[in-house]
Amino acid sequence: MLKRIPSSVRVAAFLLLLATCGVQIARSAFADPATTPIGKDRVKSDRAAVSRVGGVDVTAPLPEGGEGVVGGNGIVEPAQRETKVAAQVSAVVQGVKVSEGDQVKAGDLLVQLDDAVERAALAAAKAELDGERANLARTLRGLRLEDRDQVAAEAQSLRARAELSASVLARTEQLAKAGASTIDELDRARRQAQSDQASFQATQARLRAAEAGSRAEDITFQRARVASAEAKLAQATASAERLAVRAPLDGEVLQVKVRPGELYSPTGSEPLVVMGDTRRLRVRMDVDERDIARVALGSSAYVTADAFGTRRFTGKVVEIGRRFGRKNVRTDDPVERNDTKILEVVLELEGSALLVTGQRVTCLVSATPPKA
Secondary structure, eight states: OGGGSOHHHHHHHHHHHHHHHHHHHHHHHHSOOTTSOOHHHHHHHTOOOOOSSOSOOOOOSSOOOOTTEEEEEEEEEETTOOEEEOOSSOEEEEEEOOOTTOEEOTTOEEEEEOOHHHHHHHHHHHHHHHHHHHHHHHHHHOSOHHHHHHHHHHHHHHHHHHHHHHHHHHHHHHHHHHTSSOHHHHHHHHHHHHHHHHHHHHHHHHHHHHHHOSOHHHHHHHHHHHHHHHHHHHHHHHHHHTTEEEOSSSEEEEEEOOOTTOEEOTTSSOOSEEEEOOSSEEEEEEEETTSGGGOOTTOEEEEEOGGGTTOOEEEEEEEEOSSOBOOSOOOOOTTOOOSOOEEEEEEEESSOTTSOTTOEEEEEEEOOOOOO
């Protein structure tokens, strides 16, 4: 195919391709750097974006405190951190007894889970225990006076009957010796006398047992049955109580996670209620590893929040962590370094009722000279 193309055309095509490559190389060599923005991109970058929510944009992740203070970001928390209250079993939420913001005492009912089956088992256990206790009381008392009188009357009746049978037997024996009674009549009289005597002796034994009271073995056995019934009642009570979720401490209900009718499962990550003691608030502050030597227990501090402008909430350092970790607070600043190590420092605030648990704040702590 190439042999049919004239050699002049092939030479011209080669020269054209070579010239095109040379032009591209020359353009690349004398062109402006690729990072230099073009005119329309510069116009877009110079435009000022107006915030829809107002306020001042904060671009610096930490305040410039100077040599006398240590700055850091922090987050507000209750005095003893938040408590995530959960249940031990899966069940449908029957009712939520509190609302967010309520102050509760330890032991107050927060959430009631469906406990219809457990309540029925609890009622059955109570009835069984009442029955066993009644049996124990009857065993301890023995027979009533009326019952003992009845046994005594039966013994007297059978005694008279035995004496009558014995007299009949004696007459029959006399008649048999005289030939006036048959052997069969004598045998029946003897057997009747023995039967009546045995019945009298059995009743006499019952009378003695009634007067002596219950046996020790019977009392021990019945007490064991009462103990078993009490254990069943305790088990049923515990099963029902597990479905009544109560406050583990005095504090404020910060968040309610469930609603009536929802199916709760303890295998999930969400608790039923989040609560904490907000009578005194603390701030968990992230201190950069380079500044930890200048932070000491008892140092004065204050925090500020964007919502309250320049207002300062004073406090002091009450706890210093013992292990480095990752940052707890992110400022969403694109130039912020998130790979630095921090040490947690806890500040206890004074008069901080306006702050809200979980709120991000900026912290400043009075620096102390590093120890030599």
